[in-house]
Amino acid sequence: MLRISVFGAGSVGCYIGGCLAATGTSVTLIGRERILSGIAKHGLTVTDYLGRNQHAAAGSLRLSTDPQAMADADLVLVTVKSAATPQAAQALKSVLRPRVPVISFQNGIYNAESLSEVLAHNPVLAGMVPFNVIDRGDGVFHQGSEGVLEVQNDQLLGGVDKQFARAGLPLIHHANMKEVQWGKLLLNLNNPINALSGLPIRDQLSQRDYRRCIALAIAEALSVLKAAGIRPARVTPLPPSWLPTMMDIPDWMFARLARGLLAIDPLARSSMSQDLQAGRRTEIDWINGEVVRLAQKVGADQSSCGTPVNSALINLIRQAEAGGRQDWTGSELLLQLRAAKNNR
Ligand SMILES: NC(=O)c1ccc[n+]([C@@H]2O[C@H](COP(=O)([O-])OP(=O)(O)OC[C@H]3O[C@@H](n4cnc5c(N)ncnc54)[C@H](OP(=O)(O)O)[C@@H]3O)[C@@H](O)[C@H]2O)c1
Secondary structure, eight states: OOEEEEESOSHHHHHHHHHHHHTTOEEEEEOOHHHHHHHHHHOEEEEETTOOEEEEOGGGSEEESSGGGGTTOSEEEEOSOGGGHHHHHHHHHHHOOTTOOEEEOOSSSSHHHHHHHHOTTSOEEEEEOOSOEEEEETTEEEEOSOOOEEEEOOGGGHHHHHHHHHTTOOEEEESOHHHHHHHHHHHHTHHHHHHHHTSOHHHHHTSHHHHHHHHHHHHHHHHHHHHHTOOOOOOSSSOGGGHHHHHHSOHHHHHHHTHHHHOSOTTOOOHHHHHHHTTOOOSGGGTHHHHHHHHHHHHTTSGGGOOHHHHHHHHHHHHHHTTOOOOOOHHHHHHHHHHHHHTO
């Protein structure tokens, strides 16, 4: 059986690591003392919105702040935030045996490439986590919404598949993960809107003005992707091109038609919201920033490729990171974004 190490034991890393450990996989968690001490005291419990409730005793896990602890790993899952990827790559480079595969379970588009550039002797596969995870404290990590993990198709995944399936985390394989990552990024365009609302995702999504903000950001990104010849994969029941229309429908209709999107833990917030509240750097440059960079690559002079809405969201998040507002009402935010769009 493969020994699996998780580098960056936070919400996603502890949830995936906990599901694997609870079903008998040897798991090493590399992370910060503030997270690991809770697990050392209480063990690691994973729960989900469907009733999963599994526990791995602290003694069954290896917990360390030192990357050396993953020296014997047969597979490494990288689950740090995007800003920490270069540092993670250096840590892995100094420790991993050659040919040990690495899966990046991170948002954004180029984290796997950033790892690969440094890890010349290790295959790096892109992965995608579609669901939300909440750190409930005391070693409890909760999957708050639906979705199945996706990963770059590769022959290396034979044994990995079995271990993940046994842990109740089947892996969907994809030949073209870029399309999947862009499909996920379109949904992540809600992260800054959720963070600026100061509300849990479910409350925020229930309000049409916030959804209209999402629609503006997604519609803009879809134009840029079209100009770049990229077809984002469908990661919700709806095709990506329908998302702006879906976001714009009245609240009563949205509550009926988007039950899946609203079937989320009532307290769940985007990880960007959690970062802002904790005073940490957000992933805005790796989410909305990717839309702006792609537009620049495609050609800023093409009229279809302006990104005033996503640029405005980046500015508002930067202001919030510096202590600015995080309590925008839907109508206030919509006014800002529409003004940005009309003034371009
Ligand atoms: N949370 C979600 O619901 C969710 C869902 C889907 C996808 N994602 C994506 O998954 C990725 C991970 O997100 P997350 O929410 O799990 O992040 P997270 O909770 O912040 O976990 C990452 C952990 O790694 C630690 N870390 C960073 N550098 C480290 C190092 N050199 N050594 C040891 N530990 C280190 C961080 O500590 P510091 O904070 O001290 O740096 C943090 O505790 C992101 O790309 C995110 O966008 C998240």
